[in-house]
Amino acid sequence: MLKYTIKRLLGTIPMLILISIVVFSLAKLMPGDSLSGEIDPLNTNPEYIEEMREKLGYNEPLPVQYFNWITGFVQGDFGKSTKYKTDVFDIIMEKVPNTLLLGVISLIITYILAFAMGMYSGRRPYTIGDNAIAGINYIMLAIPSFVAAVVAIYFFSFHLNWFPFGGSVDILIEKGSFEYYISKLHHVLLPALVLGAMGTASYTQFLRNDIIDNSRKDFVRTARAKGTPIRKIYNVHILRNSIIPLVTFLGFDFAALIGGAIITETIFTYPGIGMLFLDSVTSRDYPTLMALTMLLSFLTLAGNLIADLLYGVVDPRIRLD
């Protein structure tokens, strides 16, 4: 397994080089540059702009610019954000904990909902309960997150006043205290609920179908014949086999955990990676944008690797060497 992991990690290097070229080219192909995002081009002396361009290296040939950027990047120097005027690395690290918290909580919500509904539906397929769950699921899937988020804010924050409607923490509370963490959790719950409910449908329906599939397999009949109670058949024999295909989803979720939800975070003004991403696009903060895209690409690759390794754990038929 270790050998396999190392082999796979080495395999990601050429992939990342290619991704970096694409990311860089796309950033350069976009109209304007970081400078024009910072200043008002109509009210600035054109000579000054030209001088700054020369100074920032924007007039060098593209390959030279690429190598300047990538040499710094692999050494951990992600460049300076043109908007925040500090290291991109520091900005990203500041936002990661928020996004991670949001991602983990929403994933927990998804899992709890999906396993409860999926196991219920799978055990009683084609009943009223199953159809009701399917209906709710598809409604949750069909409602766009920007609608769901706005409705949730309107209802839970303004009308019921249960949750705050923005930010990640109450700024008046002293950092590090117990109340601080409670406030963080309080702030994250509503966006996490919106985010978690969205992902539930695919998990639930996938689990349900797999449980139905497995419950018709021969080994389930065998288990019945040897006197295993029905509850144990479902919880041990069937569920154990139905979890295997769900691992594929987990691989995708891993990248989404950091990538967060651009739309949801922005609507809730939740200071995470997603909001940072959208901000850096609108303000043409290319160093931040490129660093974030690289980070997300890497996490997608890592997520797939983790999913593949997990297959070996949950499915004894797969041995990785």
Place this chain on the structure above:
Amino acid sequence: MTTRDFIQDRIDSLENRDVLLEVQNLKTYYPVRGGFFKRTIGHVKAVDDVSFTIRKGETLGLVGESGCGKSTTGRTILRLLKPTDGQILFEGKEITKISGSKLQKARRDFQMVFQDPYASLNPTQMVGDIIAEPILNYEKRNKKELEQEIKSLLTKVGLPEAAYYKYAHEFSGGQRQRIGIARALALNPKLIVADEPVSALDVSVQSQVLNLLKELQIEFDLTYLFIAHDLSVVKHMSDRIGVMYLGNLVEVASNRDLYKEPLHPYTQALISAIPEPNTAIKKERIVLEGDVPSPQNPPTGCPFHTRCPMAMEVCSKEKPPLKEVRPGHHVACVLY
């Protein structure tokens, strides 16, 4: 002692033993649903009025072509399916109506070996756990002792002790069927229903598994209901044989009588189809015309009359009952 004497001995000794399983007028129908509201619009009569008995220590073979209801009969007896009508008496006790925990308790005494050794073992469980599960379903056991017990069971069915820690996919078909047999034996059952246990295996492996089943029968005094479509396999295994056609039992006789003197025209046709290894012997083959009728809409009267070479007018009107025409030889045909 010659083989013939040995067989006669076995027949004599079996006749004095108690009846273990008695099946009376068993019917199992599958509903056919159709239309917008999924109403029941008909029934597939998979098992339609079947009666037989099995004595302790005996092997009753059940033959017939595919779709004739052999497997459904076996599964209904194990109560994996709910019978539509009729009675199943196990050691004189009625098991047709029981359900829930009572049924679970009763299952201890009858176990099954399934047809497909690839699909009938849980792929995520270790072989040791697969075999231990039936025991743990009924009693609390010391882990170490149980492991020893299962390992000795594995050696009994001809597998190495190390098989305990492996998964089903690491074995060949024949070995997997041995695991299935060990699993069925784990509870020390009185009756084992073997539903085509060798039809998924290579011919060379079939005989090994069949002989293993025979050895285990003598060692543990097991009773088998042996379901197969291969006549040579059934002949090798069974003391008595029942022939099924379209959900009906058309003939039941001892192994010797059935092969020497088949009475029902269907049995005669079946036996004439067994390939003869000695090509010098010329035998006449009875070729049946037409197809098996749909069990959803079986013919009136004798179910076989549409294909029977000796069919008479009365056959399409009255269904002949299964009656004893010679000692121990039952047949359902108007000819006798």
